Amino acid sequence: MNVLIWFKRDLRIHDHPALARAAELGAVLPLYIVEPEYWQLPDTSARHWAFTAEALADLRSSLGALGAPLILRVGDAVSVLDRLCRQHHIARILSHEETGNLWTYGRDRRVAAWARTAGVIWDELPQQGVIRRLASRNGWAGRRDAFTAAPQVAAPAALRAVAGVEPGAIPSARALRLPDDPCAHRQAGGRGHGLALLDSFLAHRGEPYRAAMSSPLTGERACSRLSAHLALGALSSREVVQAAAARAAERPGGRWPGALASFQSRMAWRDHFIQKLESEPQIEIRALHRAADRLRPLTPDPVRLHAWEAGETGLPFLDACMRYLRATGWLNFRMRSMVMAVASYHLWLDWRATGAVLARRFTDYEPGIHWPQVQMQAGVTGINTIRIYNPVKQGHDQDPTGAFTRRWVPELAAVPDPFLQEPWKWPGARAVLGRLYPEPIVDVTAAARAARDACWGLRKERTYREEVAEVIERHASRADPRFVNDRSPRPKRRTDAAQMSLDL
Ligand SMILES: Cc1cc2nc3c(=O)[nH]c(=O)nc-3n(C[C@H](O)[C@H](O)[C@H](O)COP(=O)(O)OP(=O)(O)OC[C@H]3O[C@@H](n4cnc5c(N)ncnc54)[C@H](O)[C@@H]3O)c2cc1C
Numbered sequence: 001m002n003v004l005i006w007f008k009r010d011l012r013i014h015d016h017p018a019l020a021r022a023a024e025l026g027a028v029l030p031l032y033i034v035e036p037e038y039w040q041l042p043d044t045s046a047r048h049w050a051f052t053a054e055a056l057a058d059l060r061s062s063l064g065a066l067g068a069p070l071i072l073r074v075g076d077a078v079s080v081l082d083r084l085c086r087q088h089h090i091a092r093i094l095s096h097e098e099t100g101n102l103w104t105y106g107r108d109r110r111v112a113a114w115a116r117t118a119g120v121i122w123d124e125l126p127q128q129g130v131i132r133r134l135a136s137r138n139g140w141a142g143r144r145d146a147f148t149a150a151p152q153v154a155a156p157a158a159l160r161a162v163a164g165v166e167p168g169a170i171p172s173a174r175a176l177r178l179p180d181d182p183c184a185h186r187q188a189g190g191r192g193h194g195l196a197l198l199d200s201f202l203a204h205r206g207e208p209y210r211a212a213m214s215s216p217l218t219g220e221r222a223c224s225r226l227s228a229h230l231a232l233g234a235l236s237s238r239e240v241v242q243a244a245a246a247r248a249a250e251r252p253g254g255r256w257p258g259a260l261a262s263f264q265s266r267m268a269w270r271d272h273f274i275q276k277l278e279s280e281p282q283i284e285i286r287a288l289h290r291a292a293d294r295l296r297p298l299t300p301d302p303v304r305l306h307a308w309e310a311g312e313t314g315l316p317f318l319d320a321c322m323r324y325l326r327a328t329g330w331l332n333f334r335m336r337s338m339v340m341a342v343a344s345y346h347l348w349l350d351w352r353a354t355g356a357v358l359a360r361r362f363t364d365y366e367p368g369i370h371w372p373q374v375q376m377q378a379g380v381t382g383i384n385t386i387r388i389y390n391p392v393k394q395g396h397d398q399d400p401t402g403a404f405t406r407r408w409v410p411e412l413a414a415v416p417d418p419f420l421q422e423p424w425k426w427p428g429a430r431a432v433l434g435r436l437y438p439e440p441i442v443d444v445t446a447a448a449r450a451a452r453d454a455c456w457g458l459r460k461e462r463t464y465r466e467e468v469a470e471v472i473e474r475h476a477s478r479a480d481p482r483f484v485n486d487r488s489p490r491p492k493r494r495t496d497a498a499q500m501s502l503d504l
Pocket of ligand 1: 225364366367
C-alpha cells in the first residue's frame with residue numbers, strides 16, 4: 001500500500017507516531033505543502049518562513065537518510081493532495097493532529113471533506129498532551145500526563161519511498177511574496193539546533209532558570225529557548241518533558257530541583273493553553289468573555305498602534321522590549337506579558353490587532369499558546385487576574401542597571417541612570433524628548449487608572465458573572481497546582497500603588 005504522510009507542525013522523524021505508523025503500512029510519500037494563502041495571513045511573517053525553511057531542509061536530509069526524502073509542493077492543500085493521491089495510487093493519508101490557527105482549522109475541514117468524497121482515509125494522530133473533542137476539562141491533566149509519560153516512538157529504521165516523485169524545491173520568502181522582515185538575531189531552525197539548546201539548557205544554562213527567567217537580560221540565556229523548535233515540532237514536547245525528568249532523576253543538586261520543576265510546569269502550561277484553542281478555535285477572533293469585547297474600540301488608534309509596534313512610545317523599557325523583539329524574534333514571558341498589557345490597558349488597543357503584531361514578530365508563534373495568552377494579558381477572559389504591569393516599575397525591576405534599555409534605546413545615552421525609565425522627570429529632558437526620542441505617549445499612572453475603572457465598570461454589570469461561570473466550565477484548569485493562572489473570580493480587590501492586580 002502507498003501511504004502519504006503529511007508533515008505540518010511536526011518537522012522531525014523522532015517520536016513521530018504518524019510517521020512510524022506509515023512506515024509499517026507500506027511505501028511512503030512524505031509531503032510538506034507550502035500554502036501561499038496561509039503565508040499571506042496577518043499572523044504569519046518572513047521570519048516564520050525562514051525558520052520553517054531551515055527546519056524543512058533539515059527534515060529533508062533526515063528523511064533522505066532513511067530512504068524517502070521530503071517532497072515539497074506549493075499550492076492549495078486539497079488540490080495538492082488530490083493530485084498526488086491520484087498520480088501515486090494513494091488511499092491513505094497520515095498526519096498529526098494539528099491545533100493551528102482558524103485558517104488551518106478551516107483548511108483541515110476542507111481536506112476532511114475532500115478525503116471523504118475521494119475515498120481516501122485520513123488518520124490524524126496526537127503528538128502532544130492535547131485532546132481532541134474533549135467534552136470537559138475534568139480529568140484532562142491526568143490524560144495529558146499519561147501521554148507525556150508514555151514511551152517515545154523511535155524513528156523508523158528505514159523507509160520505502162513511493163517511486164517516481166519529483167522532490168520539489170523549498171521556495172524563497174520572495175517567491176512567497178512575504179514582506180521584508182529583517183531579524184538579525186533570529187534563532188536558527190532545524191532539529192540539530194533544538195537538540196543543542198535542550199542539551200545546554202539541561203547541562204548548565206538552566207540552573208538559574210527560576211530567578212533569571214523574568215529579566216530579558218538574564219532570561220535570554222537562562223530560559224530554554226526551545227519554543228520555536230517546539231512550535232514547529234522539530235522536537236516533540238514529550239521528548240523534552242522526558243529529558244527534563246531524566247535530568248531531575250540524576251538529582252543534580254544546587255538550584256536544579258526548583259529550576260526543573262518550574263520548567264516542567266511551563267511544559268504543562270503549553271498543553272493547557274493549546275487545549276483551550278483546540279476546544280474553542282474562535283479564541284483567535286472572539287474574547288472568551290464576550291462582554292469584554294465591548295471594552296475597547298474595535299479599530300485601534302493607528303498612531304498608538306504604530307508607536308507601540310515600532311518601539312517609539314516614549315516609555316523606555318517598553319520600547320526596548322519591542323525593539324529587541326523585532327531584532328531577535330523572541331522575548332521572555334514576563335516581558336511578553338508586559339508589552340501586551342501596556343498595549344491593552346495604557347494604550348487601550350484591541351487585542352486582535354496587537355496580538356497579530358506579536359504573532360508576526362515571535363519566531364515561535366504557536367496559535368494555541370499565543371491567542372489564549374494574548375486574551376489573558378488583555379484581561380478579556382473573565383477568569384484570570386488582571387495585571388496592569390507598570391512599564392516604569394518593570395524597567396527598574398527587570399533592568400536594574402539599565403543596560404538592556406540603553407542598548408536598545410541608544411537615543412537615551414545622555415539621560416542619567418536615575419531618570420532612565422522616566423526621562424520626562426529629568427531636568428535636562430528637553431535636550432532629548434521630542435528631538436531624539438518621543439515624549440511619553442500616555443501618562444502611565446492616569447492611563448492605568450482609567451483602564452482599571454473601565455474594567456471595574458464592566459464587572460459590575462449583572463450578566464458578567466453568569467458568563468464567567470460558563471468560561472470556567474469550558475476552559476479553566478481543575479484543582480491542579482501547576483495551573484495557578486486560572487481560577488474562579490474572587491470578589492476582593494487588591495491594588496498596589498505601582499502596579500495594579502485585580503482579581504476579576
Ligand atoms: C502575550 C503572550 C504571547 C505568547 N505567545 C507565545 C507563542 O506564540 N508561542 C510560544 O511558544 N509561547 C508563547 N508565549 C509563552 C511564553 O512567553 C513563551 O513560550 C516563552 O517565553 C518561550 O521561551 P522559552 O522556550 O525559552 O521558554 P521556557 O521558559 O524555557 O519554557 C519552556 C517551554 O514551555 C512552554 N511555555 C513557557 N511559558 C509558557 C506559558 N506562559 N504558557 C504556555 N506555554 C509556555 C513553551 O513551549 C516553552 O518553549 C506567549 C506569552 C505571552 C504573554
